[in-house]
Structure formats: C-alpha cells, structure tokens
Amino acid sequence: MGDIASLVAKRLGxxxxxxxxxxxxxxxxxxxxxxxIAQAVLGQGATEENVAALRERMxxxxxxxxxxxxxxGGALTGNFGExxxxxxxxxxxxxxRFINTLFLAAxxxxxxxxxxxxxxxxxxxxxxTLFDRVANVLTLTSISSPEFFLGYILILYxxxxxxxxxxxxxxxxxxxxxxxxxxxxxxxxxxxxxxxxHMMRMTRAAIINLLASPYIEMARLxxxxxxxxxxxxxxxxxxxxxxxxVALNLAYLITGVVLVEVVFVYPGIGQSLVDAVSKxxxxxxxxxxxxxxxxxxxxxxxxxVGAILTNPRLRHPK
Amino acid sequence: MGLFxxxxxxxxxxxxxxxxxxxxxxxxxxxxxxTMVSFVLGIVGGAGALRFVAITAAVLAFxxxxxxxxxxxxxxxxxxxAAKELKTAPLTAAFGMFVIFTYAIAGIFAPWIAPHGExxxxxxxxxxxxxxxxxxxxxxGRDMFSRIIYGARNTVGLALLATxxxxxxxxxxxxxxxVKGGWFDQFMGRFADVIMSIPSLIFALLMLSIFGxxxxxxxxxxxxxxxxxxxxxxxxxxxxxxxxxxxxxxxLRGEGDWYLIRREILPNSTAPLVAEFGLEFCFVFLLVAGxxxxxxxxxxxxxxxxxxxxxxxxxxxxxxxxxxxxxAAIALLTVAVNFVVDWMLWxxxxxxxx
Numbered sequence: 001m002g003d004i005a006s007l008v009a010k011r012l013g014x015x016x017x018x019x020x021x022x023x024x025x026x027x028x029x030x031x032x033x034x035x036x037i038a039q040a041v042l043g044q045g046a047t048e049e050n051v052a053a054l055r056e057r058m059x060x061x062x063x064x065x066x067x068x069x070x071x072x073g074g075a076l077t078g079n080f081g082e083x084x085x086x087x088x089x090x091x092x093x094x095x096x097r098f099i100n101t102l103f104l105a106a107x108x109x110x111x112x113x114x115x116x117x118x119x120x121x122x123x124x125x126x127x128x129t130l131f132d133r134v135a136n137v138l139t140l141t142s143i144s145s146p147e148f149f150l151g152y153i154l155i156l157y158x159x160x161x162x163x164x165x166x167x168x169x170x171x172x173x174x175x176x177x178x179x180x181x182x183x184x185x186x187x188x189x190x191x192x193x194x195x196x197x198h199m200m201r202m203t204r205a206a207i208i209n210l211l212a213s214p215y216i217e218m219a220r221l222x223x224x225x226x227x228x229x230x231x232x233x234x235x236x237x238x239x240x241x242x243x244x245x246v247a248l249n250l251a252y253l254i255t256g257v258v259l260v261e262v263v264f265v266y267p268g269i270g271q272s273l274v275d276a277v278s279k280x281x282x283x284x285x286x287x288x289x290x291x292x293x294x295x296x297x298x299x300x301x302x303x304x305v306g307a308i309l310t311n312p313r314l315r316h317p318k
Numbered sequence: 319m320g321l322f323x324x325x326x327x328x329x330x331x332x333x334x335x336x337x338x339x340x341x342x343x344x345x346x347x348x349x350x351x352x353t354m355v356s357f358v359l360g361i362v363g364g365a366g367a368l369r370f371v372a373i374t375a376a377v378l379a380f381x382x383x384x385x386x387x388x389x390x391x392x393x394x395x396x397x398x399x400a401a402k403e404l405k406t407a408p409l410t411a412a413f414g415m416f417v418i419f420t421y422a423i424a425g426i427f428a429p430w431i432a433p434h435g436e437x438x439x440x441x442x443x444x445x446x447x448x449x450x451x452x453x454x455x456x457x458x459g460r461d462m463f464s465r466i467i468y469g470a471r472n473t474v475g476l477a478l479l480a481t482x483x484x485x486x487x488x489x490x491x492x493x494x495x496x497v498k499g500g501w502f503d504q505f506m507g508r509f510a511d512v513i514m515s516i517p518s519l520i521f522a523l524l525m526l527s528i529f530g531x532x533x534x535x536x537x538x539x540x541x542x543x544x545x546x547x548x549x550x551x552x553x554x555x556x557x558x559x560x561x562x563x564x565x566x567x568x569x570l571r572g573e574g575d576w577y578l579i580r581r582e583i584l585p586n587s588t589a590p591l592v593a594e595f596g597l598e599f600c601f602v603f604l605l606v607a608g609x610x611x612x613x614x615x616x617x618x619x620x621x622x623x624x625x626x627x628x629x630x631x632x633x634x635x636x637x638x639x640x641x642x643x644x645x646a647a648i649a650l651l652t653v654a655v656n657f658v659v660d661w662m663l664w665x666x667x668x669x670x671x672x
Contacts, residue, residue, distance in 0.1 A: 021512050029528055137410065140660070144600065144652035146607050148627055149645035152634055160637050167635065255517040259608050273520070274612050277527040285527045292520045300515065 008305050015301040022293050023075070027068050030282050071286075080287035085279050090287045094269055098291065100171065101261070101268035104184060105253045108191035113246055116196040120203025125230070127208060135200070142197035147256055151190040151263035158186060169266040187264040194256055199249045206241035210234050240311035247303030251296050320365060326372055330356065385413035407661055414657030421651055425470040432464035437619035444633065454640055457629050465621035466644055472616055473623045474651065476533065477603040480540035484602065485595055487541055488548025493579045495549070496556035507553070510546035518543045518605055523614070531614045540602050547601075551594050555587040562586075589666035596659035600652045607648045623648050 038054040055061060062070075074080060080090035123135045142150070159167035165186050175183070210216065211234060219233045220226075258270030265271070269288055276284035330353040337346035352375055360368040389412035393401045407415075424431060433450075434440055437460060445455040453462035495503040513521075525539040559565065560583065568582055609615040610624030618625065623644035630641035 018512060018515050022516055025512070025516070026524065029524060033528055140656050141649070141653050144604075144656050145649035146604055146611070146624075146645060146652075148608070148611050149642065149649050152627070152631065152642055152645060155634055156637065156639065156642065160635055251517070255519045258519055258523075259611065262612060273523060274614075277523045278613060280527055282527065285524060289516075289520050289524045293516050296517045296520075297515050 004308065007308055011301065011304050011308070015297055019294060019297050022297070023072055023290060024068070026286050026289050026293070027071055028064070030286065031064055075287070075290060080290075081283040083276075083281050083284050085276075085281045090283050093272060093284065094287055094291070097267055097269045097272055100266065101257055101270060104187055104191070104261070104266060104268060105250070105257055107181070107184060107188040108195060108253060109250055111188065112192040112195045112199065112249075115192070116199035116249075117203055117242060117246075119196070120200040121207055121230075123200060124204045124207035124211065127204075139197035139200050142193050143201070145194075147190060147194055147259040148263050150193050151187070151260055154186050154190055155263075158189075167264070169264045171267055184266070187260050187266050190260050190263070191253055191256055195249050195253055198252060199245055202245040202248070203242060206245065207234070207238060210238055210241070237311075240307045243306035243310060244303045247299050247306060251299040251303075254292060254295050254299070323360065323365060323368060326356070326368065327353070381413055382409055385409045385416055388412055388416040388419075403665070406665065410657040411661035414654035414661075417650060417654035418658065421470050421474060421654075424467050425474055428467050428471045432461075432467040434461040434464040436460075436465060436468040436621045438464075444630075453643060456626065456640075457632075462626075462630075462640060462643070465626060466623070466647060468621035469623040469626065469644060469647070472620055473607065473610070473648070474603070476536065476616060477599065477606045480537045480606065481544070481595065481599045481602045483537055483541035484544035485548050485598060488545035489552045489591065491545065492549040492552025493556050493583060494575070495553050496560050496583070497575045497578055503553075506549065510549050513542065513546045514550075518601070519608060522605060522609060523612075526609070526614045531609075531617060533616065536606065536609065536615060540605065543605075544598055544602060548594060548598060552587070552591065555590050556583050559583050559586045589662070593659050593662045593666060596655050596662065600655050600659075603648070603652055603655075 038051045038060055060067075071081065078091050078095075080094070082088065083090055083093060086093075119135070123132050126132050155167045158164050166183055167186070169184050169187050171180070171183065216229060216233055219229050224233070257268065258273060260266070261268040261270040262274055269291065272284060273288035273292075275281075276288065330349060334346055334349040334353060337349055352371075356368055356371050359371055363370075386409060389404065389407060389409070392412075392415070393404050396404055439459045440461055441451065441455045441459045443455065443457050443459050445451065445459060447454040451461045451463065453466070456462050456465065491506055495506045521543050522536075522539045525542075526535060529535040565578060565582055568578055573581075606615055607624040610622045611628050613625065613628060615624055616622040618629075626644040627641050633640050634642075
C-alpha cells in the first residue's frame with residue numbers, strides 16, 4: 001500500500017508544481033503590459049499624479065517578485081486584493097458567485113454523468129447498428145455546436161414558446177430548493193447536452209477498446225452470457241477509463257460554464273470574469289483565472305489518482 | 319384528415335412498396351419505419367406533429383441526395399487515385415465536404431454574393447424580412463443575410479489563420495523535438511504540459527484582457543493555446559517514424575535535421591496531421607466564436623457570427639429565430655469538418671471497427 005501512497009503523493013506534488021507555474025504565468029502576464037497596470041487602467045489622458053496615486057494604492061512600486069509573493073500569499077488565504085474598477089474586495093465579489101457556479105456545474109454533472117455512462121455503454125454494445133450511427137451523428141452535432149447555440153435553442157423552445165422554464169436564471173436568497181432547481185434548469189440542461197455528448201463518445205471508445213481485448217473474446221467463446229461478460233469481465237477494467245472520462249468532462253464543465261452563464265445571465269464566476277475582462281479589471285481577472293485553473297488541475301489530478309487506484313497496472317510504471 | 323395527410327401516407331406506402339418490389343432491403347426498412355413512426359406520431363400529435371416529421375424527413379432526404387450527388391461529382395472529376403479513396407467516403411463525409419465547399423464559395427466571393435455591404439445601414443432596426451432583405455435587418459438596420467455571407471469570410475478566415483499559426487508552431491516544434499531529442503524534447507514537453515493545464519477559454523480571456531481584443535492578439539493567443547496540442551500529436555507521430563531504419567540510414571548518409579524533417583518524416587506522417595488539422599480547426603473555430611460572442615473577438619462593425627448572435631439575442635424573447643441563424647452557421651461548419659475528419663481518421667488509422 002505504501003507504493004500507492006507514494007505514487008499518489010508524487011502525482012499530487014506534480015499537480016501543485018503545475019499550479020505554482022500557472023500562478024506565475026497568470027501574475028507575470030499582466031506585467032507584460034506596455035507601461036504598467038496603472039497607466040493601462042487610467043488610459044492615455046491620465047495626469048502624472050493620478051497614475052502615481054493609483055500606483056501607490058496598488059502597491060506597484062514594489063518589485064514584481066515581491067508583489068507576486070504577496071499576491072500568492074493573499075490568494076492562499078482567500079484575499080485577492082481589491083478590484084480596480086469598484087474598489088471592492090475581490091473575494092467578496094467572487095465568493096458567492098463561485099458557489100453559484102459550483103452549484104450549476106454540480107447540477108449538470110448529477111444529471112449528465114449517469115445518463116452519459118449508461119448511454120455510452122449501450123451504444124458501445126450496439127455498435128455499428130442504426131442506433132449507434134444515429135447516436136454518433138447526434139453527439140457529434142451536439143459537440144460541434146457552440147454552447148450559446150444550444151442555450152438559445154432551449155430558450156426559444158422551452159422558455160419562449162412553451163414558457164415551461166424561465167429564460168433568465170436570476171437567483172435570490174430566499175428561494176426554496178425546488179424553485180432553485182426549476183430556475184436553473186435551462187443552463188444546467190445546456191451543459192448536460194454538451195457534456196453528455198463528450199462523455200458518451202469517450203465512454204463508447206473506452207468500452208469498445210476493452211471489448212476488443214482477447215480475454216473478453218475468451219469469455220465469450222467459453223459461452224458466458226453477454227450480461228455476465230459485461231458485469232464480471234469488462235466492468236472491473238472499465239472503471240479506470242470511465243473515471244477518467246468523468247473527471248475530464250467535469251473539468252470541461254468548468255470552462256463551458258462561462259459561455260452558458262453569459263447566455264442565461266446566471267450570477268456566476270464566469271460572468272464576473274467576462275465583465276472584468278472587458279473592463280480590464282486585472283485583480284478580478286487574475287483571481288478568476290487562478291480559480292478556474294486550480295479547479296481544472298484538481299479535476300485532472302483526481303482523474304489520474306482515480307486511474308491509479310482502480311488500475312493496478314498503473315502502479316508499476318515501466 | 320387533410321389532403322396533406324393522405325398524400326403523405328400514400329407517398330410513403332407507394333415508396334416502400336416500390337422498395338420492397340425491387341428488393342432494396344435497407345431502403346424499404348427505412349421508409350417503412352418512417353411510415354410507422356409518422357403513423358404513431360400522427361395519432362398522438364395530430365397533423366402538426368406529422369408535418370414536423372415530414373419536414374424533418376424531407377430535409378434529411380434532401381441533404382442525403384445532395385451529398386450523394388456531390389460525392390459522385392467529386393469522383394467524376396477527381397484523378398483516378400483520389401477517386402478510389404473518395405469512393406470509400408460515407409454520406410456524412412460527402413455532406414461535410416459539400417458544406418465546406420459552400421462556405422468556401424461564400425467566403426471567397428462574399429462581395430459578389432451579398433446584396434448589400436457589410437456595415438451598410440439600409441433599413442430600420444430589426445425590420446422583418448422582405449424581398450430586399452432575405453432574413454430581415456439586425457439591431458442597427460443592416461441586412462442580416464449579407465452580414466452572414468461576410469461573416470463566412472471574417473469568422474472562418476480568422477479561425478483558419480489562427481489554426482494555421484497554431485499548427486505551424488506546434489508541428490515545427492514537435493518535429494524538431496522528435497529529431498533532436500534530449501533536453502530540447504524534455505523542455506518542450508514540460509512546457510506544453512503547463513500550457514495545456516490551463517483551460518483554453520480562460521487563458522484566451524486572460525490574454526485578451528491584457529492586450530485588448532485585436533485580431534492579431536486573438537491569433538497569437540489561439541496559436542499559443544493550441545500549439546501544445548499539435549506539438550503533442552506531432553511529437554508522438556514523428557517519434558514513431560524517427561526510430562525507423564530508413565531514418566538511421568539517412569542520418570548515416572550525413573543528412574541534416576531539416577532534410578530529415580522535410581523528406582523523411584513529414585511524408586510519413588501527413589495523414590494523422592491532416593486529420594489533426596481539421597480537429598484543431600473545430601476547436602479553434604468554437605473558441606473564436608465563443609470569444610466574439612462574449613464581445614471580445616472581431617470588433618464591430620465587421621460582420622462576425624459570434625457577435626451577431628449576441629447583438630440580436632433580444633429577438634429570441636419574441637420567438638424569432640434570426641439570432642439562431644449565425645449560431646447555426648457556426649454549428650453546421652463544425653459538424654461538417656468533424657464528419658470529414660471522422661472519415662479521414664477512420665481511413666488513416668486503418669481501424670475498421672468490428
């Protein structure tokens with residue numbers, strides 16, 4: 001068992017290192033600005049005194065590495081500095097929205113994951129039938145459509161024409177859970193459609209890959225009933241790829257959420273990222289990017305660790 | 319029971335009888351299952367549902383017909399070798415090629431096809447469609463149809479340029495890494511890992527916030543984001559070629575790295591690279607469309623599909639589908655490219671799934 005622990009620890013260390021490198025990239029890219037942040041924010045017409053004052057307020061007079069460590073230390077304790085535009089604390093802008101985003105992603109994942117895996121397995125078993133072909137075309141179409149296309153189609157048919165669900169996902173504190181689910185159904189469904197398609201295709205590929213291996217053929221040849229081949233022989237080996245697929249797609253959800261939030265005016269972190277980008281509010285942009293990147297890396301990490309835990313072969317790298 | 323219902327069922331039944339008579343089993347099965355589905359849906363949903371089924375089936379049949387004709391056309395005009403390959407193309411791939419061909423025509427000849435200028439205000443805001451304006455006017459009174467045609471040039475052109483940049487950088491780095499090996503290979507590999515662990519949209523937004531939404535920034539951002547993916551694939555493909563004996567022989571002959579790349583490795587790894595190019599194009603196209611939907615892509619008044627969706631989105635709440643058309647144009651092209659890539663992957667991998 002110590003073997004597994006050290007492997008997982010190694011993988012965790014690598015993930016942390018990547019995160020550190022990314023925080024460096026995110027921080028120092030802003031330094032690439034011609035002039036500096038204060039100049040860029042205030043524009044060409046700003047007086048010398050104004051720029052100097054802002055520089056003082058943002059602590060730009062310190063050398064960049066010092067500021068980096070201050071920023072990183074703050075980020076670790078949940079303090080991302082102040083927004084340039086409104087002067088609010090970034091953490092107070094983001095924290096509530098981050099929970100909303102997580103809720104939306106989790107809502108979509110709870111529907112999409114079981115649905116996609118079951119469908120993926122069914123499609124893999126029925127491969128090269130008409131059903132498989134149709135599913136192939138449909139999933140390809142869904143993957144190829146931009147998120148906003150699916151979102152607006154859903155708005156058109158489920159919100160405007162039939163008014164079953166609200167088109168705009170406005171949230172307020174005193175809503176019951178059922179109401180919350182109802183209000184956020186359309187954004188969640190958009191995400192479900194995109195992610196399900198991805199996941200189905202990946203599950204299908206993984207299962208087909210598995211079913212082609214000789215030991216499955218052996219099981220079939222000795223007359224094992226088909227369901228038993230799947231449950232007893234194929235599934236134990238299929239867990240690793242399936243866990244991988246799930247984690248990768250959850251990571252995908254995290255970024256897909258940005259466009260969906262904008263379409264449905266959902267109060268999430270993606271929307272504040274987009275707002276901050278167009279206003280060039282760098283502290284908010286940096287904080288959002290760091291959060292998104294961290295989530296992305298964590299999920300990828302989870303995929304790797306899950307694969308190591310479920311597949312003994314990965315524990316003995318050649 | 320309208321005339322439409324009677325004619326529709328009569329047509330389906332005659333068609334399925336003909337198919338059965340000429341022993342076309344799959345055609346018969348398809349038409350007859352359509353008949354059964356229409357029958358059930360007609361009872362459940364009435365004439366409206368039936369009309370929907372009929373229109374969907376007709377559109378599908380039309381698309382299939384065009385794809386088939388286009389494929390035969392390509393086979394007829396292509397040289398013998400290419401024609402042989404084309405014969406293996408499934409209908410979906412033919413459909414993809416047809417769509418790509420149409421977009422190319424629209425993009426190249428945009429100024430001649432579009433009835434009005436790209437940013438020419440010719441009517442009031444959101445004016446409905448008439449004989450002059452096929453799809454009505456947008457939020458400033460510009461002709462929607464003309465803007466969509468121009469969008470084919472601007473949006474697809476930008477995505478294509480960005481993909482080319484990414485592909486060029488990635489493929490070159492991958493080939494060099496495969497040939498040189500050693501620390502260069504290691505360094506590029508780790509570098510690609512880091513870039514790939516940042517979500518692409520987030521990274522693009524970060525760069526755009528810093529350098530501002532200009533075309534050159536978008537191209538550079540996309541190139542930086544997607545080059546590592548191309549690098550990975552090229553490195554893997556070229557890595558398999560580099561260990562071959564003929565590479566060893568060429569090295570012993572004293573050929574330089576550049577010769578190895580150009581004359582030995584590239585010709586032996588084109589097929590996966592071409593398929594990868596198509597795939598990358600899809601990702602880049604969706605990313606660029608997403609950025610312009612967020613208002614951070616091509617800036618107005620240049621016509622661009624992503625921003626057109628955003629600008630006209632208010633129409634959706636009145637049940638108007640106009641804003642969906644540019645979005646559908648994006649989706650259609652991506653689907654088409656994916657169909658073609660699917661076929662090419664299947665062909666190049668030699669993997670004929672059981």
